[in-house]
Amino acid sequence: MLSEATSRPSGRAALWLSAAAVSAxxxxxxxxxxxxxxxxxxxxxxxxxxxxVGADEAQRTVTWYTxxxxxxxxxxxxxSALVNGEFVASVTTxxxxxxxxxxxxxxFNRHATISGLQEDTQYSYRVGSDGNWSxxxxxxxxxxxxxxxxxxxxxxxxxxxGNVANDQAGWVDTMNVALNANPNAELLVSGGDQVETANTExxxxxxxxxxxxxxxxxxxxxxxxxxxxxxxxxxxxTPNTDYSADYYRSxxxxxxxxxxxxxxxxxxxxxxxxxxxYNDATGGGDEAHVQYVTDVVKAHGAEAKYTVLVYHHSxxxxxxxxxxxxxxxxxxxxxxTFSELGVDLVLQGHDHVYTRSYEIKDGxxxxxxxxxxxxxxxxxxxxxxxxxxxxxSGSKYYDxxxxxxxGTSGAGNGxxxxxxGSYWYNSVxxxxxxxxxxxxxxxxxxxxxxxxxxxxxxxxxVESKIDSVTIxxxxxxxxxxxxxxxxxxxxxxxxxxxxxxxxxxxxxxAEEKDGxxxxxxxxxxITVSDTRSSLAPWSITSVLGDFAxxxxxxxxxxxxxxxxxxxxxxxxxxxxAVTSGFDGGAGLSVTRVLGAAVQGHDKGEALLGxxxxxKLPTExxxxxxxxxxxxxxxxx
Numbered sequence: 001m002l003s004e005a006t007s008r009p010s011g012r013a014a015l016w017l018s019a020a021a022v023s024a025x026x027x028x029x030x031x032x033x034x035x036x037x038x039x040x041x042x043x044x045x046x047x048x049x050x051x052x053v054g055a056d057e058a059q060r061t062v063t064w065y066t067x068x069x070x071x072x073x074x075x076x077x078x079x080s081a082l083v084n085g086e087f088v089a090s091v092t093t094x095x096x097x098x099x100x101x102x103x104x105x106x107x108f109n110r111h112a113t114i115s116g117l118q119e120d121t122q123y124s125y126r127v128g129s130d131g132n133w134s135x136x137x138x139x140x141x142x143x144x145x146x147x148x149x150x151x152x153x154x155x156x157x158x159x160x161x162g163n164v165a166n167d168q169a170g171w172v173d174t175m176n177v178a179l180n181a182n183p184n185a186e187l188l189v190s191g192g193d194q195v196e197t198a199n200t201e202x203x204x205x206x207x208x209x210x211x212x213x214x215x216x217x218x219x220x221x222x223x224x225x226x227x228x229x230x231x232x233x234x235x236x237x238t239p240n241t242d243y244s245a246d247y248y249r250s251x252x253x254x255x256x257x258x259x260x261x262x263x264x265x266x267x268x269x270x271x272x273x274x275x276x277x278y279n280d281a282t283g284g285g286d287e288a289h290v291q292y293v294t295d296v297v298k299a300h301g302a303e304a305k306y307t308v309l310v311y312h313h314s315x316x317x318x319x320x321x322x323x324x325x326x327x328x329x330x331x332x333x334x335x336x337t338f339s340e341l342g343v344d345l346v347l348q349g350h351d352h353v354y355t356r357s358y359e360i361k362d363g364x365x366x367x368x369x370x371x372x373x374x375x376x377x378x379x380x381x382x383x384x385x386x387x388x389x390x391x392x393s394g395s396k397y398y399d400x401x402x403x404x405x406x407g408t409s410g411a412g413n414g415x416x417x418x419x420x421g422s423y424w425y426n427s428v429x430x431x432x433x434x435x436x437x438x439x440x441x442x443x444x445x446x447x448x449x450x451x452x453x454x455x456x457x458x459x460x461x462v463e464s465k466i467d468s469v470t471i472x473x474x475x476x477x478x479x480x481x482x483x484x485x486x487x488x489x490x491x492x493x494x495x496x497x498x499x500x501x502x503x504x505x506x507x508x509x510a511e512e513k514d515g516x517x518x519x520x521x522x523x524x525x526i527t528v529s530d531t532r533s534s535l536a537p538w539s540i541t542s543v544l545g546d547f548a549x550x551x552x553x554x555x556x557x558x559x560x561x562x563x564x565x566x567x568x569x570x571x572x573x574x575x576x577a578v579t580s581g582f583d584g585g586a587g588l589s590v591t592r593v594l595g596a597a598v599q600g601h602d603k604g605e606a607l608l609g610x611x612x613x614x615k616l617p618t619e620x621x622x623x624x625x626x627x628x629x630x631x632x633x634x635x636x
Contacts, residue, residue, distance in 0.1 A: 035243025044068030046127055046134040048235055053187060053217040054113060054237040055263050057144045060217055061409040063111040064127050064134070067099070072096045072129050074112040078101040078124040079138055087126070087136075092116075096127070102230045104199045107353065111237035117145045137214040142186055148266055150187035151178050152310075152438040154349040154389025157225055159196030159203040168206035171393035173209035174435050174454040179635035181438060181452075181463050187265060188216050188552035191314030191389045192223025198257070201230035208235070219270065222257055223312040223349060227276040232257035238272070239263045242292065246284020249276040260289065264297045267305035268442055271296055274548045275311040278326055278333075286333035297341045298401055302610040306344045306447065306473070308440075314348035314388040316360070318422065318429035321351040328411040331599030332496045335363040339382035344473060345447060346386045348436070354426040354436060354451050354466055365424065372427050378472045385471055386425075387438060387449060390500035396457065414596040426465045432457040436466060445483060447471040461488045492531030494538055499525045499607075505629075507614060517616040518581055522609055523561075526631070528595065530570040530603045538570075539596035540608060540636045544588035545630070554616060555628050559591035561610040571601020572608060583614035588629070599636075 046065040052061035058263060062074050075091045082088065098110035110127070117123065124138045142148065153174070158167045179185065182370060195203035220236035227249055241261035245251035248258035258274045271293055279285045293309065314321065315331040338346065339361045359366040361382040370377065377385065391397055401413035408424035416422045422429050434457035441448035451466035453459070459466065475481040505524060510517035544556035560580035565572050575593030579585060595608040 003383065011556045044070060044072070044128065044132055048128060048204065048578055049134060049137070050208055050213050050216050051137070051139055051239055053219040053263055053265070054115070057119070057141065057265055058115060058117045059239065060114045060117065061111060061239065062114065062125065062127060062140065062238045063109065063235060065107050065234070066110055067106070067107045069100065069108050070129060072110050072127060074114060074125055074127050075133075076114055076123055076125045079124045085136070087124075101234050102199065104229070104500050105201055105231055105234060109234040110334065111236075113239075117141050139215050139217075144397070145266065147443050148186045149182060149184065149439060149441050149442070150188045150189055150265075151182060151185050151289040152191060152387070152389055152440060153178075154191040154192040154224065154436075154438075155352055156207055156392050156393040156397070157196050157223075157391065157395045158393060159200065160225075160587065161394075161464055163215075163274075164203055167393050167395040168456075169207050170395065170435055171207065174211050174392045174394075174437060177454040178437050178439075178452075179212045179216065180494065182210055185216065185439075187219055188212070188280065189219045189270075189310060189347065191310070191347060192221040192222040193349060194220070194223070194235075195231070196225055197228075197397070198226055199231045201231065204228045204231060204235060212220050219263075219272065219310070221272055221310050221312055221349070222259075222274050222276065225347045226464065227256055227258065227274070229256055230255065233259075239480060244284070244288075245479075247277055247292070248283060249274075251277075251283040260292045262300070264300060264304055266442065269297070271298055271307070271309050273309065273311040274312040275330065278313070278330055286330060288334060290337045291306045293339065293343075294341060297343075299344070305363070305501045306442065307342060309338065309343055311346075311348060313350045314355070314386070315636065316357045316386040316387045316423075316425045317351035317353055318355050318400045318426055319351045319353035321398070322401055322423065323404070323413050332363065332412050335360055335384070338384050342382070343384050344379075345440070345449070345471065346384060348386065348388045350545040351388055353388060354390040354401060354432075355386075355388040355427050356424050356451070356467055356469060358427045359383040359461045360386060370427065372416065372422065373467070374427060375468060376470050377473065379474050381474045381477070383474060385449070385469070389438050389451075390406050390431070390436050391422035392435060392437050392454070394579035396429060397433045400429060400597070401429045401579045406543035425460065427469075428457075430466050432459050432466070434459075436596075443522055447473075456475055456492055458546045490533060491629065492533055494528075494633070496526055496528045496530055496540060496631075496633050498631075499527060505612070507612065510614065512615060516618060517620060518613075519530065519612075519614045521612045522634050523612060523629070525539045525607050525609045527605060528570055528572060528633075530597070530601070530635070531603050532635075535600050535603070536636045537597055537599050537601070538633065540594045540631060540633050541591050542588065542594055542629050542631050545628050546589075547625035547627040549621075549625045552625070553621050554620055554625065555581065555587075555589055557585070558614055558616050559588045559627075560613045561588060561592070561616075562613075563608065564593060565606060566609045567605075567607035569602070569604035569606040571597030571604075572606035573597065574608070580613055582614040582617070591632075594631070600621050622632040 048065040092149040094112040096110040096112040226232040405410040408414040436454040507519040507521040510519040562577040581587035
């Protein structure tokens with residue numbers, strides 16, 4: 001007699017949870033998978049760990065400082081796969097690269113790119129090498145489609161006040177306020193000037209103090225206070241980065257930081273520029289940036305619904321830097337190209353004040369009738385909105401300055417005819433000298449941009465709004481655009497059951513043949529149901545233990561089978577026939593496939609069966625033997 005047993009928990013739901021954990025653990029596309037203990041032990045300290053944005057939703061980068069010049073990695077696993085908070089014996093591993101830091105920083109830097117992430121999954125990660133690991137951190141991916149929020153932070157500039165500890169406290173508080181209010185924000189976008197002095201590591205330590213920088217991806221932007229050394233590049237690795245001399249101030253790649261980069265996150269193409277390089281006479285400057293944006297938009301603009309540019313030097317602001325000669329140069333060089341390329345939103349820092357521009361087209365106010373502070377802006381073709389974020393740490397603020405008579409278009413800083421106290425290009429300008437951040441909601445057919453206080457002021461309490469605008473994008477003239485949202489299908493489930501009153505298969509009494517005993521029969525059929533929208537592969541496998549009758553045994557290898565699909569469905573394909581070990585081989589004493597389906601199979605239900613063939617040597621001892629056929633389901 002043969003009895004069937006399962007390695008699953010009871011019930012379909014329990015099985016599905018088990019299978020999901022296995023599939024998630026295997027989904028990461030690492031450079032290689034290695035067990036814990038695969039790397040030579042080192043003794044190193046790990047500091048400055050920061051989670052960075054990747055090239056798309058399925059990537060993250062991790063950058064850190066280390067005291068040892070050794071082979072190091074990032075280990076990643078779904079948090080659900082950790083056992084008592086510890087990484088299991090096998091994890092996905094991503095090799096790190098890096099180099100020696102400059103002398104003022106000391107030590108070494110490392111970075112690695114995590115790829116192949118799955119949506120809606122909590123991951124845990126750590127950096128280091130065998131026996132010498134960092135603290136374990138975690139992050140969560142969300143759906144790779146649909147609406148999302150990101151947060152934009154202007155000039156923490158830690159150290160600008162002269163008191164690093166105070167600046168750090170303000171920065172930490174802003175991060176706490178912003179992420180407590182927006183825990184599902186998916187990106188943290190920088191406006192530049194992370195620190196006051198480019199190579200002062202005490203300031204970098206203070207900037208990296210918020211724990212959120214290890215849980216949410218930071219999309220770094222280089223400011224004029226970051227550019228004068230290599231610490232910025234040591235601390236941040238960014239995707240798709242062009243480190244050509246054209247994208248460095250005065251072409252100085254040797255001792256300064258720089259580079260332009262881009263990435264796509266859901267429906268947004270982000271392009272980040274090093275606006276410190278603006279003078280064509282001393283490097284690539286604005287001409288090179290304009291060409292870079294043009295090339296990226298032409299190559300990748302069709303892959304996204306919106307284009308958002310980020311750089312440090314605000315060309316439409318209201319405070320100390322509004323009339324800077326270099327910003328006037330950029331104000332002439334940039335806007336026409338941005339309009340022609342269909343840029344939707346430009347995020348800037350540098351001037352430590354909050355501003356939101358009118359709709360700007362080709363360097364001019366696009367709609368003379370647009371009113372100051374309008375909460376809805378329906379942009380025309382080529383219309384762009386420019387935002388400037390105030391200080392997120394409170395380390396420094398600039399007073400708003402007064403318009404002059406230099407003109408109301410192009411490089412001019414003249415007054416707004418509708419609001420003479422403001423510059424012609426600004427719909428909103430505010431200086432409350434309190435910490436704030438910007439929240440951007442990316443929706444199917446609008447961008448909602450809000451300036452939000454992270455510190456109470458006379459204008460409002462913590463989390464009150466300085467400003468809010470809904471940007472409605474332009475649609476084709478002379479026709480109608482149609483839009484439909486296709487929702488995520490219900491996840492469905494995978495499950496299986498054994499047909500029959502119990503799990504016993506009786507093969508009867510073996511018959512003596514020419515030199516062997518033989519018994520035949522069939523397993524109780526197994527019903528497999530798969531309604532998952534992922535159409536992921538599945539398999540049903542079995543392995544047989546030894547037959548036993550008291551102290552008497554014989555090997556399960558003597559049983560063979562011929563699987564079959566009794567009722568087709570769910571993409572089921574029968575496993576290969578396996579002969580009895582009496583005729584050679586291991587029979588069912590090793591794991592064999594009863595049935596399986598490949599990725600993309602149809603949803604549905606199948607009935608699997610198998611004809612059994614037991615052959616035994618005639619010298620097998622008399623008895624009534626029983627063995628357990630363990631059945632396992634894997635649903636990827």
